[in-house]
Amino acid sequence: MGPSDISWIGSFQLFMVLACAIISGKLFDAGYARHLLIGGTVLYVAGLFGLSEATTYTHIFLAQGVACGGASGIIFLPAVSSVSHYFHANRATALGVLATGSSVGGVVYPILLNKLLNNGRTGFGWAVRAAGFLTLGMLLIGCIAINTRLPPRKRGRWIDFSHFRDPLFSFFVAGEFLIMWGLYTPFFYLQLYAEANGIDENLAFYSLSILNAASLFGRLIPNRLADIYGPMTILIPNCLLSGILIFAWLSMSKTAAGLIVFAVLFGFSSGAYVSMMPAVTASLTTNMNELGIRIAMVFLIVSIAALTVSANFCI
Secondary structure: OOHHHHHHHHHHHHHHHHHOHHHHHHHHHOOOHHHHHHHHHHHHHHHHHHHHOOOOHHHHHHHHHHHHHHHHHHHHHHHHHHHHHHOOOOHHHHHHHHHHHHHHHHHHHHHHHHHHHOOOOOHHHHHHHHHHHHHHHHHHHHHHHOOOOOOOOOOOOOOOHHHHHOHHHHHHHHHHHHHHHHHOHHHHHHHHHHHHOOOOHHHHHHHHHHHHHHHHHHHHHHHHHHHHHOHHHHHHHHHHHHHHHHHHHHHHOOOHHHHHHHHHHHHHHHHHHHHHHHHHHHHOOOOHHHHHHHHHHHHHHHHHHHHHHHHHOOO
8 A cells, every 4th residue: 555545544534524523513403412422432443443353455444434534523523512512701722622632642542553563462453452442431431421501403404504604604614624625734744754754763653743742732722812812813823824834844854853843833833723613613603502513514614625635745
């Protein structure tokens, strides 16, 4: 398998995370948050254990891209939407704290898998199963802790383009789409590009952990500022900085020092995009009973960009 084949798995997984929100958004608004969380947990763990037994590209694509990606989409929207139900004054901060979970996972899982795969005893199958057991434990906590506050809204469409009559909402979604087309490129190729330029293999591997560690602060600090100055006011300069850093990425990442500096700066600036998307959507929503479908419509449009991002930038 070449780099393009491998990146398509991650790209399709990201597409599924966003596109499946159209299903979970409607069901969340209808009051089925707990059902979505339990169903998504079962599917995600099944995908990981299926991945541990995979022997062909098709097996890997179905297990990681389809099963794990779809399960993430089913789980993600209820988590962010339910938090928005409980917070108003400090909503962006609360969503930033929630989003730090994926940053911590982005640090822990690469290190966990790297140690287990290279210790000469565990092997690929049990390394992935270990990640599966850890994931199961974390998701069970979410299934118990997460619930909705507002009464369910049974009526309503699964896909509702009427929300795009709001010009502010439409411009926001268009911007999110264009940003997605370029923002995730370093996530797919940072390690590969570093290795191609002769950087130590160990450092190249941990560059993603460094990036994700920096994104933890990029999800906390800007989100706290967003509660003071407004989420859109903070999101725009962070996305602008991320765009500038992507232009500088190829030249910066040819040396070990440049790679670390890029990973820290880009991790911080890109973290705001991930964590503030639901917060900005909530700030543009007057009827909070429609928040689930509004976030789902954002994710549906952005998922189209997510599907093609890795293929457009193959090295």
